[in-house]
Amino acid sequence: MTETPTRHSRRNRRAASAALATVMLATAVFSSPGCIAGAIGAIGQQIERGKKLDVPAAYDGLENNTVAVVVNADYATLVEHPGVVGNITANVSARIYQFVKDATVLPTATVLNWQYRTPQWRALPYGEIAKELGVKRLVYIDLYEYRLNPTGNSYLWDGVAGAHVGVIEADGLAPDEFVYTTNIVEKFPDKEGVGRESARAEDIERGLLTKFVQRTSWLFYRHIEDKYPQN
Numbered sequence: 001m002t003e004t005p006t007r008h009s010r011r012n013r014r015a016a017s018a019a020l021a022t023v024m025l026a027t028a029v030f031s032s033p034g035c036i037a038g039a040i041g042a043i044g045q046q047i048e049r050g051k052k053l054d055v056p057a058a059y060d061g062l063e064n065n066t067v068a069v070v071v072n073a074d075y076a077t078l079v080e081h082p083g084v085v086g087n088i089t090a091n092v093s094a095r096i097y098q099f100v101k102d103a104t105v106l107p108t109a110t111v112l113n114w115q116y117r118t119p120q121w122r123a124l125p126y127g128e129i130a131k132e133l134g135v136k137r138l139v140y141i142d143l144y145e146y147r148l149n150p151t152g153n154s155y156l157w158d159g160v161a162g163a164h165v166g167v168i169e170a171d172g173l174a175p176d177e178f179v180y181t182t183n184i185v186e187k188f189p190d191k192e193g194v195g196r197e198s199a200r201a202e203d204i205e206r207g208l209l210t211k212f213v214q215r216t217s218w219l220f221y222r223h224i225e226d227k228y229p230q231n
Contacts (some may be wrong), residue, residue, distance in 0.1 A: 017142070047186070051227040058219045059167055059180040068106040070094045072122060073143040075225035081131040086112055087209055088216075095217035100114060101219075106135055124167045127175030138168035139182055140178075148204050155196055159188040164214055171219065182219065186211040 011201050071085045078085065090108040099106040114133060115121055121129060130138040145162035149155075162185040166178035188208040189199070218225065 050223050053154055053227050055223055055225055057221050058182065059165055060220070061167065061179070062100045062103045062137050062139070062220050064102045066104045066106070067093075067096060067100075067137045067139060068111055068130065068133040068135040069096065069108075069139045069141065070111060070129060070133075071141045071143060073146065077143065081146060081205075084143070084209070088141060088213060089210070090141070091213040092141070092217050095213065096139070099217070099223075100219040112200070113120045125176040126178070127170055130132055130168055130170035130175065136169065136171045138170065139220075140166045140168060142166075143150050148201060148208070157189060157194045157196065157199055157204045158192070159204050161186050161212040163212075163216070165219065169185065184212065184216050186215055 011050055051066055069089050071089045073085055086108065093105045093108050093111075111133065118124075118132070118145045121132075124132070126140060128137060129140075130136070142164040143161070144164065145160055148157060148159045162183070164181065165184055166181040168175060168177075169179050172179060186208065188204060188211055
């Protein structure tokens with residue numbers, strides 16, 4: 001039986017209305033306020049995580065001054081990691097020379113030779129150390145912890161570098177006292193459970209020293225750093 005035009009039109013209208021309702025429902029689901037807010041929130045979090053900070057120097061008194069960087073470490077650290085003192089001295093000195101305005105930094109070889117020729121240097125007052133080195137500012141890094149593995153576990157990498165960092169003003173009223181002090185602790189690698197088969201000792205040490213030197217030298221000049229560092 002042939003359908004009449006009227007019935008055919010009504011059926012088409014019902015089909016079109018159903019299709020339109022389906023489209024409207026789908027649009028309502030995918031563009032609901034909750035979904036939009038969630039998407040915007042995710043984007044906002046990503047932007048926030050990627051933000052940078054313009055950070056001033058924690059201590060800016062190295063500018064226009066003569067500076068020596070002296071690193072102290074205990075005997076066990078010197079035996080197990082004989083190059084660490086020279087590495088930190090050289091790289092912190094290089095960054096201060098590069099980024100601190102008009103700072104005259106004593107060469108690393110001069111500092112290390114003086115330490116070697118003066119075995120009792122640790123017993124000297126800080127002002128006397130600065131005087132012997134011929135500088136007005138002494139950056140003293142007391143490395144109290146330095147390791148690449150957890151204590152008693154040589155099968156995992158868990159590097160830690162911790163130090164008290166202080167500054168002496170040899171031309172100040174109290175040349176033997178720190179005018180600025182802080183504590184620096186850096187770790188590498190950033191995740192736990194990294195086994196010896198996954199990386200070499202030199203790679204772990206390079207990563208650890210890079211982070212430690214950067215964080216230490218940042219104390220003395222304006223710099224840009226992540227608002228949320230990934231440690």
